[in-house]
Amino acid sequence: MKHRKRTWIYTFIGFAVASVHIIPFYILLTVSFKDMRDMSSKWLFPGYWFTDNFVSAWQNARLGQAFLNTGVITILSVVLILAFGSLAAFPLARYQSKLNKWVYGIFVSALIVPPLTILVPLYKLFVDIGFMNTYLGIVLLHVTFQLSMAIFLYTSFIGTIPRELDEAAMIDGATRTGLFFRIIFPLLKPVTATILIMNANSIWNDYQFSLFFLQEPDARTITVALSSFFGENSAQIGWIASGSLLAAIPSILVYIFLQKYFVDGISAGAVKG
Incomplete structure (x- = not known):
């Protein structure tokens, strides 16, 4: 009972x-x-x-260009985060010298820095170096702020992989580079899927950085494009809803295909810090 x-x-x-x-x-x-x-x-x-709401949203918000911009920014950012995060985490997890511990501590401490606190100096810097309204500028921005979490998760996950695999590979003549790409990286599939989902969803739905650093109509992302439907006196709710529904489809598809790795990556990555 x-x-x-x-x-x-x-x-x-x-x-x-x-x-x-x-x-x-x-x-x-x-x-x-x-x-x-x-x-x-x-x-x-x-x-x-x-279905007119979908047609009106697509045409009036120029969602075709916005989807292209958001897709390019998301893909480039996620690829760089996965590459730099995994490569940086391998020596931090396997060779825990005093220097590496300090470096790891700096990356972890960066997680507590709110991005909005340094928005003004970032904006001035981007204007000075000509990175406003460019893919390069916004991609570097996303990589900078998302890399710390990726390194944290990768380092924790690599710490759960037995060191005997490293020793066996080295005895067989593998180099450090070969050890990482042939042995370690294939085992990182669960945490890689977790980091991919988390970062792709965050970057795809980003509004704060896109609003400030992608101001030209041709450079707008989906979130900024849809915000144009909010006026001072009225809002096109039907267009906003249909546009938001279209924008959610890629995130849903990514999660559906990678969900079996998501929980494994989160749980395994939390075992060691």
């Missing part, structure tokens, strides 16, 4: 937590497919399919 009661409690809690995420998505769907002249409750799904 107690076991059954406990099961019901856990089921209710799980349903409540799931509802927190499902209900906003449901409202997003209802608003996306509803004519703006339809004054019925947002809780009622329309009995028709009104």
Whole structure:
């Protein structure tokens, strides 16, 4: 009896937590497919399919260019984060000298620095060196602020890999470089998927950096492009909802394909610090 009661409690809690995420998505769907002249409750799904919101959002916000900009920025940033993060974490995890411990401590301490606290000097720097409205500038910005977490997770995960693998590879004649790329990196698949999902989702949905450093219409990302629908006196809610739904599709697809590695990477990466 107690076991059954406990099961019901856990089921209710799980349903409540799931509802927190499902209900906003449901409202997003209802608003996306509803004519703006339809004054019925947002809780009622329309009995028709009104797709003009998607066409209007795509054309008026220039979502084609915004998707291209966001995709290029996200892909380049994530590739650099994965490359630099894994390469930096390998010596930090395997060769724990005093210097490496200091370097690792600096990277970890960088996690507590809020990006907005240095926004003004960053803006001035970007203006001075001509990085405003460029892929290079915004990519370097994302890599800089996301790299610390990647190094932290990679270092923790590599710490769980037995050192006997290193010794066996070295006996067989492998170099340090060969050891990393042939032995260590293939074992990092779970944590790599975790870092990929976390960073891709964060960069894809970034608004604060894109708003300040990508101000030209041709350089705007999806979030900045959709914000143009908010006016001083009115907001095109249907267009915003449909545009947001389109913007969420890539993130959902990435998570669906990599979700089996996500939990493994998080749990294994937290074993050692």
